[in-house]
Amino acid sequence: MEVYSAWERKWKIKLFDHRTSLQRPEKQSLSASMCRDSHWKCLLLSVLMIVCLCAVTWCQVTSVTKLSFDSSLKERSMIYHGSPCSDGYVYIPLAFLAMLYVVYLVECWHCHARRELQHKADISSVHDQIQRMRQATPCIWWKAISYHFVRRTRQVTRYRHGEAYTTTQVYHERVNTHVAEAEFEYTHCGLKDISKDLLDLDRHPATKLKFTKCFSFANLESENSYLTQRARFFTEIEGLDDYMEAREGMQLKNVDFKELVIAYVNLERLPWYVSHYAFWAAALLMLSWPLRVFIEYRTAHVHYHIEKLLGMKYTPHAVPEELIYRFRMPQVSILDSTELEWHICTNRQLIPSYSEAVLMDHTDSSLDEYV
Known part of the structure; x- marks a missing residue:
């Protein structure tokens, strides 16, 4: 039996410091703006x-x-x-x-600079969105896909010196045989949101906010409860076929999570350089690269983590085995958990964005047959 992902990991206990619970956007210099995103393709074409x-x-x-x-x-x-x-x-x-x-x-x-001009929001709506994400209940899930490879042959037409001939090609096709999903039962652990308070959005004409989700543990008991439920789930699945693909992640319930938002002080009076007319006027005059650098220079940045801390009110009792099978999640594109190894070792499990998940996943089209 070969497991697709490694599941033996070391965790560190998350210590919450109230003195570092504030976060502010950072304004960068002109040289830092050019290094942050050089837009080298546009620069090369312009030169x-x-x-x-x-x-x-x-x-x-x-x-x-x-x-x-x-x-x-x-x-x-x-x-x-x-x-x-x-x-x-x-x-x-x-x-x-x-x-x-x-x-x-x-x-x-x-270019992504043009697409980012569409992610506009005012400061009040951004604060409301952050408040909803902080109050949302997390769903920490696992997914296991059992599969094997089948040796197949097919006829392929090739050309040599202008003449066509047919040959037999041997290839191996992946066949998914079983899909199982479960979520972590943490009602006995207690939950607390420890995301930082975001301040001073109104001090900058534009602020680019990048959102990520993560979770951590406050004590060893809640961590062991998570590891026990996860190990039980994957142990029951790993013997169903030759190989097993393991995935995990977290989603916020009843929240439309957006990875990127650009907040402006007043949507009615936007800066001239963020309009589509200015962008295409500069593009037609071959001045798109200077405009992009100027937009980056005038925009503050902040990377905001929505972090959930488990184990604040841990109640020691045995979790029934059937609890981890209470919910069944829809078939969606999700990221392979091996990409999360480094973040889990540092006790910050970052959740993939939708675009990353779509690019990484290549098996969902054949899952419906076996669900």
Whole structure:
């Protein structure tokens, strides 16, 4: 039996210090703004386009002396002044400029700086959202997928020297046979939110907030209760097939969790540089990179953790075995728990974002058959 994830881990007890329970946005310098997000693709395209423009300008304004021979004038030479890019050479930098400009506009359309302009919120709504997340009840879950590999063959058409021929290809396909899910029963441990108080959002014209979720334990008893329930769950599942994929995470019940929010003091009077018109005007003038750096420089940043502390009011009693099977979660894309190893060892289990979960998951499409 091979287990997909390692589950033997060491935990540290979480100590809550009220003196460090405050958090404020941080304003960064211009050099730090450029290092935080360099937008190197936009910068490289802008530099290449400027080089092409300089080449075209040089061809137009520069004049060189040329010497030519004409057979009709009995091989007499003729001296005249002309452009160094005559005979159509001027169209070479123009062609490169046009191609780079199209790629540059495509990059502007797909860049995350443009998408972040849509995550706008006022300060009051951000504080309300934080309050809801702090009051929300966490759901700490586990998921196990049992699977094996099947050897299959298929006919593949290949081409060699322009002629088609058919060959047999052998490959191995993963087959999921069982999916089980459970959640941690922590009513006997007690729960407390120890997220920090966020202050001074109104002191900056714009503040970019990145939210993450995590949980920790206040004592060894609650930690052992978690480890016991988790070990019992995966022990019962690991013998059902050749391999087992293990996952875990946390979600906040009845809360629309958003990973990124940009808070403004007044949504009715936004700064000029955060409008879509300013963004595309700068993009058309090949000034998108300076505008992005300026936006980053004028924006404060804060990484806010929603942290739940378990074990504040621990009641020692045996947890019935059937409690961990009370709930069944919907089939959603979730992140492989091996990515959380480092955070768990430091007693801060970070929960993956939706985009990371979608990119990591490749098996959910075949789960419905076995649920």
